[in-house]
């Protein structure tokens with residue numbers, strides 16, 4: 379996830395020709411992106427507030443960092459084409475749940491579930507989907523807790539609910555996912571090596587997961603002292 383919040387407001391940054399696919403809906407597209415950017419900020423703030431409260435209760439910070447990203451136009455159009463839906467602003471809003479993304483990097487695995495529970499208790503948002511890739515890792519070895527959340531944004535004359543994808547993961551899970559993502563896009567891997575590399579990546583994901591568990595155990599031991 380790159381930090382590309384600017385794109386929501388800066389048509390100049392969008393590759394030439396990309397707008398052709400919107401069939402004259404450029405203004406509506408920019409407006410929709412500004413709503414997603416607002417929803418993303420709302421969610422980021424919610425996590426910052428939770429972190430402050432958590433700090434007060436447990437005397438430690440559960441969040442190491444928060445990253446936000448808006449999906450690029452190219453990535454939005456590629457996904458719409460992949461799922462076979464005509465590219466219109468209405469369809470983008472209806473079909474995609476990850477235009478706005480917030481990634482919360484936590485210290486320990488239990489912090490992830492505690493933050494997700496705290497978020498679920500807030501009465502102005504709806505958690506509409508949960509994918510637990512920590513208890514059920516992806517075949518690649520990928521681990522994170524994904525939530526699709528609907529959060530209100532308050533505009534000059536209306537309140538609007540927008541979907542945001544929240545990814546919660548530990549520093550260790552984030553380290554693995556970032557490097558795996560980079561390695562996956564290396565194009566020059568010979569096909570006969572693909573399986574072996576996939577297996578090695580799965581093994582490193584297992585090692586990372588064991589380390590996370592050990593760090594959690596150490597923290598619990600210290601808390602019992």
Ligand code: 0O2
Nearest residue numbers: 379380449476479509516518519520524554555556558559
């Ligand atoms: P980016 O960089 O986040 O924009 P969906 O259509 O969204 O309902 P999908 O696409 O299967 O279903 O969503 P999934 O798998 O729940 O989550 C997709 C996102 O999770 C990806 O976003 C990645 O950020 C992350 N992710 C999922 N699997 C892997 C993996 O094997 N390795 C790594 N490094 N990340 C993974 P995008 O859109 O691909 O990218």
